[in-house]
Amino acid sequence: MNLAEESFLTDDFLRQLINVGEVDILVGLPTRNNAKTIGSIVSTIQSGLLRGFPRERAVIINVDAGSRDGTPELVTGISIDDMRPGSNLNALRTLHSITTDCDQNAEHGIAFRTILAAAELLRAKACVLMSPESANVKPEWLAAFLVPIYRDGFDLVTPTYCRQKFDGLLMTNLLYPMTRAVYGAKLREPYATEFGFSGRLATQFLAQNRWEDGAGAELRLTLAAIAGKYRICQSYLGEKIHRERSAADLVPVLRETVGALFSALEPDFAVWSAVSGSDAVSTNEAEHEECQGSLRVNRKRLREMFTNGVNELESVFQSILVPNTLAELQRIARLGEEDFEYPAELWVKTVYEFAASYRKSVINRDHIIQAMAPLFRGRAFTFITENRNASGTDLETNLENLCLEFERLKPYLQQMWSV
Amino acid sequence: MPINRDALWYKDAVIYQVHVRTFCDSNGDGIGDFQGLEQKLDYVRELGANAIWLMPFFPSPLRDDGYDIADYHSVHPSYGTLDDFRKLLASAHDRGIRIIIELVANHTSDQHPWFQESRSSRDNPRRDWYVWSDTDNPYDGARIIFLDTEKSNWAWDPISKAFYWHRFFSHQPDLNYDNPAVREQMWEVMKYWLEMGVDGFRLDAVPYLVEREGTNCENLPETHAVLKELRRKMDESFPGRMLLAEANQWPADLRPYFGDSDEFHMAFHFPLMPRMFMGLKLEDRKPITEILQQTPQIPPTCQWSLFLRNHDELTLEMVTDLERDYMYDTYAESKTMRLNLGIRRRLAPLLSNDRRRIELMNGMLMSLPGTPIIYYGDEIGMGDNINLGDRNGVRTPMQWNGGVNAGFSAAPQERLYAPLIQDPVYGYPAVNVLSQKASEHSLLNWMKSIISVRASTAVFGRGSIEFLYPANHRILAYVRRLDKEAVLVVNNLSSSAQAVELDLRGYKGSIPIEMFGRNMFPRVGELPYLLTLGAYQFYWFRLRRI
Numbered sequence: 001m002n003l004a005e006e007s008f009l010t011d012d013f014l015r016q017l018i019n020v021g022e023v024d025i026l027v028g029l030p031t032r033n034n035a036k037t038i039g040s041i042v043s044t045i046q047s048g049l050l051r052g053f054p055r056e057r058a059v060i061i062n063v064d065a066g067s068r069d070g071t072p073e074l075v076t077g078i079s080i081d082d083m084r085p086g087s088n089l090n091a092l093r094t095l096h097s098i099t100t101d102c103d104q105n106a107e108h109g110i111a112f113r114t115i116l117a118a119a120e121l122l123r124a125k126a127c128v129l130m131s132p133e134s135a136n137v138k139p140e141w142l143a144a145f146l147v148p149i150y151r152d153g154f155d156l157v158t159p160t161y162c163r164q165k166f167d168g169l170l171m172t173n174l175l176y177p178m179t180r181a182v183y184g185a186k187l188r189e190p191y192a193t194e195f196g197f198s199g200r201l202a203t204q205f206l207a208q209n210r211w212e213d214g215a216g217a218e219l220r221l222t223l224a225a226i227a228g229k230y231r232i233c234q235s236y237l238g239e240k241i242h243r244e245r246s247a248a249d250l251v252p253v254l255r256e257t258v259g260a261l262f263s264a265l266e267p268d269f270a271v272w273s274a275v276s277g278s279d280a281v282s283t284n285e286a287e288h289e290e291c292q293g294s295l296r297v298n299r300k301r302l303r304e305m306f307t308n309g310v311n312e313l314e315s316v317f318q319s320i321l322v323p324n325t326l327a328e329l330q331r332i333a334r335l336g337e338e339d340f341e342y343p344a345e346l347w348v349k350t351v352y353e354f355a356a357s358y359r360k361s362v363i364n365r366d367h368i369i370q371a372m373a374p375l376f377r378g379r380a381f382t383f384i385t386e387n388r389n390a391s392g393t394d395l396e397t398n399l400e401n402l403c404l405e406f407e408r409l410k411p412y413l414q415q416m417w418s419v
Numbered sequence: 420m421p422i423n424r425d426a427l428w429y430k431d432a433v434i435y436q437v438h439v440r441t442f443c444d445s446n447g448d449g450i451g452d453f454q455g456l457e458q459k460l461d462y463v464r465e466l467g468a469n470a471i472w473l474m475p476f477f478p479s480p481l482r483d484d485g486y487d488i489a490d491y492h493s494v495h496p497s498y499g500t501l502d503d504f505r506k507l508l509a510s511a512h513d514r515g516i517r518i519i520i521e522l523v524a525n526h527t528s529d530q531h532p533w534f535q536e537s538r539s540s541r542d543n544p545r546r547d548w549y550v551w552s553d554t555d556n557p558y559d560g561a562r563i564i565f566l567d568t569e570k571s572n573w574a575w576d577p578i579s580k581a582f583y584w585h586r587f588f589s590h591q592p593d594l595n596y597d598n599p600a601v602r603e604q605m606w607e608v609m610k611y612w613l614e615m616g617v618d619g620f621r622l623d624a625v626p627y628l629v630e631r632e633g634t635n636c637e638n639l640p641e642t643h644a645v646l647k648e649l650r651r652k653m654d655e656s657f658p659g660r661m662l663l664a665e666a667n668q669w670p671a672d673l674r675p676y677f678g679d680s681d682e683f684h685m686a687f688h689f690p691l692m693p694r695m696f697m698g699l700k701l702e703d704r705k706p707i708t709e710i711l712q713q714t715p716q717i718p719p720t721c722q723w724s725l726f727l728r729n730h731d732e733l734t735l736e737m738v739t740d741l742e743r744d745y746m747y748d749t750y751a752e753s754k755t756m757r758l759n760l761g762i763r764r765r766l767a768p769l770l771s772n773d774r775r776r777i778e779l780m781n782g783m784l785m786s787l788p789g790t791p792i793i794y795y796g797d798e799i800g801m802g803d804n805i806n807l808g809d810r811n812g813v814r815t816p817m818q819w820n821g822g823v824n825a826g827f828s829a830a831p832q833e834r835l836y837a838p839l840i841q842d843p844v845y846g847y848p849a850v851n852v853l854s855q856k857a858s859e860h861s862l863l864n865w866m867k868s869i870i871s872v873r874a875s876t877a878v879f880g881r882g883s884i885e886f887l888y889p890a891n892h893r894i895l896a897y898v899r900r901l902d903k904e905a906v907l908v909v910n911n912l913s914s915s916a917q918a919v920e921l922d923l924r925g926y927k928g929s930i931p932i933e934m935f936g937r938n939m940f941p942r943v944g945e946l947p948y949l950l951t952l953g954a955y956q957f958y959w960f961r962l963r964r965i
């Protein structure tokens with residue numbers, strides 16, 4: 001019997017892992033042309049490790065998708081000795097930083113898969129994935145993610161942030177409420193670019209996940225943790241500042257997030273169909289708070305893109321949506337700006353119908369996800385309009401109502417699912 | 420075996436540290452003595468040690484195990500007579516073993532006649548032999564060393580109604596080295612023993628000889644001047660003798676004690692020792708390579724003195740707070756194991772009696788640059804008794820056999836100066852010289868073997884060191900070189916098997932010959948040299964060019 005198998009880990013990376021050996025803590029850092037930010041992020045990670053875990057065996061693993069700006073060299077070139085002047089940081093042991101390449105044309109999932117594989121091979125007890133784009137990462141974040149896992153036995157730690165008003169509209173209008181309604185866990189950031197996870201969860205997910213569809217693996221890990229009844233908590237990190245995204249970024253983001261959520265529903269059906277209502281997830285420090293300031297959004301452009309999308313994609317929507325829903329969307333698309341409203345109930349039904357159509361692959365699944373983009377923009381327009389003058393508390397109340405709408409209409413999802 | 424006449428003999432030495440009291444009792448009074456030690460010289464020789472460092476044997480009230488000397492010109496009657504000492508000296512020399520004795524120069528016992536005179540009146544000629552003050556304010560920049568027992572470096576003397584200065588216990592007043600008469604007297608003491616034939620002195624507590632206001636009263640230039648003066652006098656009259664400094668300091672502060680080859684021949688490398696234990700527990704070479712990188716070059720005629728354990732606590736003064744906490748938590752979980760800023764335990768218990776770790780630590784001791792010192796009993800894996808106070812738990816009688824009193828003494832057991840180790844793991848029925856001599860694979864025989872291999876080349880005592888930094892941080896690897904001879908040392912600090920690739924291109928063409936079994940390994944080429952090592956395993960390879 002031939003058990004030979006192609007490995008996605010290079011020999012050079014394997015050699016580096018052998019040299020690192022078993023670790024207690026693993027920090028994964030996927031990158032691609034992040035030279036501008038990566039230096040300070042790596043220094044912050046090292047500082048966080050030395051402050052919070054001076055005795056633990058730790059490694060920073062950079063998986064780089066073909067940077068041409070020297071990002072990997074920056075990751076491995078930063079030494080804790082550079083931080084020592086003026087600080088009280090001392091390292092008891094070697095703090096490793098290693099780097100490997102992944103196919104720049106491959107989906108983001110290969111980087112995460114590499115990190116998970118490293119976690120398993122190095123028998124890491126606690127892991128954290130860090131974003132190379134976070135502009136305000138703090139050393140305390142490491143402890144916020146790792147302490148619950150390393151010392152308290154949690155398997156997944158997702159962040160909560162203090163967000164500016166209207167930051168994270170996809171999270172507030174879809175990912176959070178739908179995940180909460182379907183899986184029954186009030187997890188504020190089910191899709192995070194930085195989060196902590198246990199080696200146990202990493203190993204389990206690495207073996208079970210369908211890696212041929214790598215997009216959104218981070219979200220699928222979260223969903224797998226909820227579905228698998230792993231111990232989950234949230235840690236409050238404070239303000240979230242990240243790179244501004246252009247309108248063109250929406251579809252890839254939908255693919256990674258909504259696509260991952262929809263594709264997870266199928267194997268998890270037995271789990272989520274038995275769930276009703278939702279349970280709180282324990283949170284370290286502040287539950288949620290709103291930062292000062294509001295994200296500037298071009299509302300006019302949002303509505304235009306919605307209207308154009310509904311008109312141009314009618315034939316696509318006919319395959320995805322039930323006639324009543326499509327008719328209602330077309331009615332809204334004809335409304336002027338003052339009268340425009342994409343109500344919560346219609347939005348939830350739209351999302352659930354998309355999810356069911358995704359399952360049935362009524363058309364190419366990628367096209368289904370792409371078709372969501374204009375509808376999400378329409379919903380975003382309404383959410384912004386409704387909450388333009390809302391206080392932080394009011395905004396929370398409105399968000400809670402939306403979540404309850406997702407929960408109330410969950411039977412509709414189940415009905416659509418089985419049609 | 421003739422004595423090594425080389426002026427740099429201390430570089431090739433393996434030193435055996437022993438207290439006369441602890442080793443062998445010849446007259447059945449329960450206390451070890453010179454005659455007993457003389458009877459055991461062949462044991463020391465067979466072990467492979469070629470020098471003995473004798474801890475203080477002078478008349479003393481013994482409130483600090485003899486480091487409180489009451490008379491520098493005699494021996495404590497419990498240990499025998501001066502003639503007994505002379506006989507021991509001659510017998511040792513006959514066997515090629517040199518004798519290094521203690522010179523506790525910083526302070527005396529408060530029972531010393533000098534102090535008795537000094538305190539007797541403010542007009543006494545010896546009043547100024549010690550450091551007196553009407554207040555306890557001066558020199559407040561000096562730290563307190565024995566934190567667990569002393570609250571101040573000043574003690575009130577009710578007789579002379581003044582404070583006297585002491586850096587250690589309050590019953591150990593510091594001598595005043597600003598007084599030329601004290602310096603001259605200390606040289607007289609040295610001359611007395613050198614004329615008798617001792618081969619060197621281990622100078623105790625040397626950083627503290629002189630005090631100056633506004634300083635921490637350690638490592639002062641005036642102290643170095645005193646030491647240089649003693650060295651000059653010794654070299655002039657007694658060439659070939661050796662001075663060893665006990666200065667528990669950071670490497671950069673230790674360097675001046677070597678001077679320009681005009682102060683000490685040797686100095687203990689205190690900061691290295693705890694880092695060897697730390698590296699082993701962390702399974703990471705970083706603490707060891709880091710401190711050795713910080714260690715300055717010393718003059719070619721000088722030498723570091725290395726040790727794993729000694730009669731004192733495993734001192735943690737020269738580590739950071741983070742490192743000290745780690746050492747306490749990992750090596751002294753019970754608070755009773757802690758003393759001052761250290762851990763009062765022997766080697767074997769510290770290493771959980773793990774033979775592999777004991778061997779690895781001794782392997783590093785024998786192969787890192789310096790002269791190794793073996794603390795008596797550690798060569799057989801003796802245990803300690805943490806129920807005894809102060810540092811007495813690591814100063815129990817030597818365990819020669821499993822018979823009466825471990826073969827140490829014929830006295831009734833209750834008269835022994837200290838109780839024997841009797842626990843099931845380390846007690847003398849289980850751990851003793853006789854049984855280990857009879858067992859081919861005992862620790863004792865292994866120690867003889869490694870000392871013998873070390874002695875087969877001068878490279879360990881005199882060679883340079885070049886660290887290799889393989890990517891596997893669990894591996895501590897270095898090449899020791901002397902002229903054309905090169906020895907590759909590879910230590911696995913990990914509790915698991917490890918693979919390591921070494922960059923040996925600089926030795927391309929060499930054939931590594933493993934020094935214990937003398938087996939050849941594949942020739943070194945261009946490619947990284949791959950080795951696998953079992954848990955805590957180490958290799959010594961002679962790199963032969965044939």
